[in-house]
Amino acid sequence: MFGLFAKTFAPQIRRLGVDDGAACAALHASAFAFPWPQGDIETLLLERTTVADGAFGSKTDDLQGFILCRLAADEAEILTIAVAPRKRRKGLAGRLMTASIARLSTLGAKSLFLEVEAENTAARALYKRFGFATVGERKSYYRKADGTPALAYILRRTIV
Numbered sequence: 220m221f222g223l224f225a226k227t228f229a230p231q232i233r234r235l236g237v238d239d240g241a242a243c244a245a246l247h248a249s250a251f252a253f254p255w256p257q258g259d260i261e262t263l264l265l266e267r268t269t270v271a272d273g274a275f276g277s278k279t280d281d282l283q284g285f286i287l288c289r290l291a292a293d294e295a296e297i298l299t300i301a302v303a304p305r306k307r308r309k310g311l312a313g314r315l316m317t318a319s320i321a322r323l324s325t326l327g328a329k330s331l332f333l334e335v336e337a338e339n340t341a342a343r344a345l346y347k348r349f350g351f352a353t354v355g356e357r358k359s360y361y362r363k364a365d366g367t368p369a370l371a372y373i374l375r376r377t378i379v
């Protein structure tokens with residue numbers, strides 16, 4: 220019974236459109252030290268090669284998490300993923316990744332890449348769980364919140 224209740228009120232995953240740009244930008248700003256401008260996110264949401272999913276509150280319909288991926292031939296990249304701080308550790312990022320990976324698969328993607336800051340333990344644990352392996356690194360690719368350079372890893376996994 221509780222399982223049914225939890226499922227009924229679980230956030231709904233659905234595709235994002237350009238109208239979701241403002242909500243994505245606000246959520247991105249709550250998750251990263253260097254937020255992306257709303258206009259840049261809207262441009263991505265308009266691109267045919269972008270695969271974007273959001274998690275929306277079942278009653279409130281507010282955006283609680285989102286993922287943006289880009290497809291180029293048979294390679295895809297996770298551009299960003301973020302979950303609202305108060306909604307973390309409830310499986311939302313996992314559900315968003317599963318939804319986007321399934322769609323990327325149907326669109327012909329065979330590999331999925333991403334970059335993650337070495338000190339981002341939450342994201343690295345998430346990606347490990349999804350079968351990503353380190354295939355490279357970039358020194359000084361990111362900046363930490365205090366402006367100092369940060370090491371990033373390039374991760375990859377196959378998509379079947």
Ligand SMILES: CC(C)(COP(=O)(O)OP(=O)(O)OC[C@H]1O[C@@H](n2cnc3c(N)ncnc32)[C@H](O)[C@@H]1OP(=O)(O)O)[C@@H](O)C(=O)NCCC(=O)NCCS
Pocket residue numbers: 250251284299300301302303306307308309310311312313314334335336339340341342344345346348
């Ligand atoms: C990384 C992030 C997207 C994870 O979102 P989330 O919804 O909390 O993740 P989930 O609940 O789906 O977690 C799935 C798994 O990832 C791992 N994980 C997630 N957060 C973790 C944390 N803080 N510490 C350790 N492991 C973590 C766990 O294995 C977890 O499974 P479990 O809860 O059963 O142990 C979220 O912390 C976030 O938005 N961070 C800021 C933005 C960011 O860094 N994005 C990634 C940029 S590369």
